[in-house]
Amino acid sequence: MPETTDTGPAxxxxxxxxxxxxxxxxxxxxGRAVAREDAVRGVSFTLPHGRTLGIVGETGAGKSTVGRLVLRLAEPDAGSVRLLGADVLSLSRRDLRRLRRRAQMIFQDPFASLDPRMLVGQTIGEPLLLHAGLKGAARTARVVELLGRVGLPAGTADRYPHEFSGGQLQRVAIARALASEPDLIVCDEPVAALDVSVQAQVLNLLLDLQAERGLSYLFISHDLSLVRSFAHEVAVMNHGEIVESGPGSELFGHPQHPYTKELVSAIPVTRPGRRRSAAVRRAAASIPAAPEPPVVRPVLSHVLEGDPS
Ligand SMILES: Nc1ncnc2c1ncn2[C@@H]1O[C@H](COP(=O)(O)OP(=O)(O)OP(=O)(O)O)[C@@H](O)[C@H]1O
Ligand SMILES: [Mg+2]
Structure with a gap:
């Protein structure tokens, strides 16, 4: 694959x-098409290495479709996607398979996204075999290592998805995504189905992994407070278009577009001017001691520096 080399820092x-x-x-x-709906209408953005771009917007805005188009899980009608130096839309099937290894997706509902008939160990081991050719004891050892990294015991490998809670299973989905050592993970509402306390644990895990591995996230959510705390940059989508984008603090502090203003005004406020801190305090309060050792750190700290809360 000639083009899929590591991109330069620029x-x-x-x-x-x-x-x-x-x-x-x-x-x-x-069977001829007589009516069409424009789900994505000229979307442009960039995502640097090791960063998170949040995409927010109401239901039907086109967020998930953008995520799928980027990974070519759906075919775009027009436009271009450049990922890791490769022109994704012109890749052959074979080259696309290779690129997919480096770009994974996790979904809102891990029960639906993981095969219920496969043991967790098989689910995580599959990409290890496909992408790294790992077999036997080496593969088992790597599965156990990945489970440990997402905070699950080794015995998890011998169980089926229905034996887990939503939060545990989302950790399994993350371990499976990590198995192919991706550079990008498209996270489509990854914590929307989880309890608030579990949400914070899973988000912290994602943040830790980003810090460790330089992962980039395309983080799709309709929860503005959460995206504001988690993403470095935020793009607001409405009717298939990005109407406004920028760092979360600027975007939500001084929204320019009427739609963004509307969204921001709908964020629950405990005290005027303290929207963000309220959301973060809620998450912080629900965090049990250090989901991942070795260091206990403030929740979502990477974007809180300078926050007065
Ligand atoms: N496979 C499909 N076939 C037909 N229409 C689709 C398909 N996928 C998405 N759409 C339509 O495209 C529009 C955008 O859908 P999309 O799922 O991207 O929205 P979303 O912003 O992710 O919404 P939500 O927050 O509810 O997940 C919607 O009107 C949807 O009905
Ligand atoms: Mg969606």
Missing amino acids: EPLLEVTDLRKSFVTKRDVF
């Missing part, structure tokens, strides 16, 4: 330009 990990996608919403009796 080139972003991911560069999306004027991405477009419409879906057929109505067909005639011959």
